[in-house]
């Protein structure tokens with residue numbers, strides 16, 4: 479083991495991937511996670527877009543590599559302070575325990591938008607308005623039903639909940655929720671081919687590899703109906719269905735529809751940990767995300783010497799992008815540790 483060390487804060491996809499890469503090169507890694515289980519947001523997904531790959535397999539492959547003797551994992555440890563002092567990066571947890579290292583990597587990830595902030599959509603008020611994460615949890619059980627236990631004959635997915643929305647202050651696109659809606663609508667139709675799935679969108683952003691193909695297949699094979707328009711209001715009927723009001727912006731006509739389940743595709747926001755630790759180190763960027771030194775070749779380094787970034791603590795990224803970014807961060811850290 480080389481006599482240099484790094485603290486990694488957050489054991490999601492980016493944190494674990496970076497830890498494995500750095501440890502393989504002989505450096506000592508302290509990987510700190512606030513939750514009991516490792517894997518971050520990946521734990522919340524059943525299958526991944528665009529190829530329906532098992533999320534659990536990706537997570538287990540990452541975690542299984544953590545058995546290097548160079549890696550010490552501390553779960554149930556929430557880091558509340560991160561600072562550079564006496565030539566060391568120091569991370570302090572909520573019990574005031576200190577972890578010291580030569581470099582620090584923030585991989586504090588993201589959180590999803592709290593759908594209750596869009597009161598007009600009825601989340602937290604009506605039983606059958608759920609989020610895309612709750613849909614994913616139901617899908618894991620193999621059974622997607624209404625709260626009353628019925629098979630939904632009609633389901634609607636609403637894109638851009640908490641993203642591209644001036645009212646909530648998030649102007650950015652979360653990048654993953656369009657394709658996630660296509661994936662979830664397809665999964666729903668695989669289970670219930672006789673039910674109808676609708677997806678309300680502003681634009682369908684299908685920029686990733688095989689996204690467009692999946693979008694096309696969802697229409698041709700599963701007959702998912704895409705409606706260009708934002709839902710302005712959702713309300714429950716006496717029989718627990720959800721009545722939605724929208725406008726079909728292609729035809730310019732107002733639209734009312736009753737569905738059994740409304741799924742809100744909640745966007746990505748900076749996690750509290752990201753916001754807090756980035757602010758302490760004056761590397762806080764827009765919308766609470768952490769800010770790298772620059773997008774072109776400097777995206778894993780910061781204005782603070784020895785403090786690095788990887789993954790969705792910077793902005794919304796897909797899982798393959800996060801893995802690639804973590805590898806890049808690990809390379810930068812190894813280079814740095816070799817020089818000091």
Ligand code: SF4
Nearest residue numbers: 638641651652655656
């Ligand atoms: S990816 Fe799609 S649903 Fe998500 S914010 Fe962007 S446009 Fe909206």
